[in-house]
Amino acid sequence: MNDLNKSDKLGRYIYSKHHYRPSNNTVRHTAFMPPPDRQLSIFIISGLNEEDIWSIGENLRNLKLLGRADIITNHVYKIELNIQVDNNPPRHANIINWPKENSAIKLKAMELAQNAILQLK
Amino acid sequence: MSIPIQSSSYSNSSFLMNPSNIGNGINQDSSWNLVVKKGIRRLWSRTSITFGEPLYNLINSLFEVYKECSEPDWDGYGASPISEEAYGEAFKIIDSLPSGINMPEITCEPTGEIAFEWNRGKGRVFVVSVGGKHKINYAGIFGDNKTHGSEYFEEFLPPIVVENLRRLYSY
Numbered sequence: 496m497n498d499l500n501k502s503d504k505l506g507r508y509i510y511s512k513h514h515y516r517p518s519n520n521t522v523r524h525t526a527f528m529p530p531p532d533r534q535l536s537i538f539i540i541s542g543l544n545e546e547d548i549w550s551i552g553e554n555l556r557n558l559k560l561l562g563r564a565d566i567i568t569n570h571v572y573k574i575e576l577n578i579q580v581d582n583n584p585p586r587h588a589n590i591i592n593w594p595k596e597n598s599a600i601k602l603k604a605m606e607l608a609q610n611a612i613l614q615l616k
Numbered sequence: 617m618s619i620p621i622q623s624s625s626y627s628n629s630s631f632l633m634n635p636s637n638i639g640n641g642i643n644q645d646s647s648w649n650l651v652v653k654k655g656i657r658r659l660w661s662r663t664s665i666t667f668g669e670p671l672y673n674l675i676n677s678l679f680e681v682y683k684e685c686s687e688p689d690w691d692g693y694g695a696s697p698i699s700e701e702a703y704g705e706a707f708k709i710i711d712s713l714p715s716g717i718n719m720p721e722i723t724c725e726p727t728g729e730i731a732f733e734w735n736r737g738k739g740r741v742f743v744v745s746v747g748g749k750h751k752i753n754y755a756g757i758f759g760d761n762k763t764h765g766s767e768y769f770e771e772f773l774p775p776i777v778v779e780n781l782r783r784l785y786s787y
Binding site for chain 1: 681684685690691692693694695696721723724725726727729731733735738739741743745753754755756757762763764765766
């Protein structure tokens with residue numbers, strides 16, 4: 496899977512309770528803040544059934560999978576970020592083109608979070 | 617706005633009600649920890665006299681965040697741990713909150729910063745964060761308007777942060 500449509504669905508797996516608000520089941524910006532290498536790990540989950548989607552996240556880390564934040568590809572492009580598909584593992588991609596300033600990164604993460612839908616495990 | 621408080625062995629009332637217990641479970645020998653303890657005691661007395669339960673809950677929440685995010689890779693994606701310096705600076709943020717302001721929720725960022733979030737629903741959110749480097753990073757979404765920046769931080773909240781908080785609650 497290399498070519499993305501604007502309507503493709505992406506999933507960011509959540510392993511920390513600090514990545515969502517239990518009070519209203521919404522995604523926090525922290526779920527979308529990239530690590531120091533500014534590559535935010537996501538999976539292309541369009542066309543998969545729920546069982547397969549959860550299976551990817553459960554086998555990804557040695558941490559309990561708490562949920563995921565789903566977002567449409569177009570929301571990423573609209574804020575001038577990009578998506579680099581590496582298929583390593585299959586369906587894996589990174590959100591790239593993050594700015595350098597912490598505050599600018601924070602704002603973009605907030606914009607992604609407010610367009611994301613929380614799915615709890 | 618709700619403040620999530622999880623019950624645990626460290627976060628129960630008896631633990632925080634006695635300031636001499638504050639800091640147990642953290643690096644006890646650090647001189648910085650003494651500074652943090654002093655700050656907690658000052659806030660504790662302020663809490664009991666003027667601010668009551670909301671500020672008390674906020675301090676409790678900060679302690680929980682510090683416990684949960686002070687190890688590397690706390691998020692499974694290689695997050696940096698929260699440092700004692702960031703923890704101490706977060707107390708300064710609490711201490712400098714203007715009276716009458718809504719209490720934020722506290723969380724940790726993968727950069728190792730502690731974030732304070734004021735969330736009024738979709739399209740109305742303001743976040744500030746500190747990492748123990750005398751710097752506040754902030755970002756806000758106010759409907760169609762957006763802002764972000766950073767400011768030097770020592771004792772008082774920078775005016776632009778206070779202004780953005782008022783902006784968030786002005787409509």
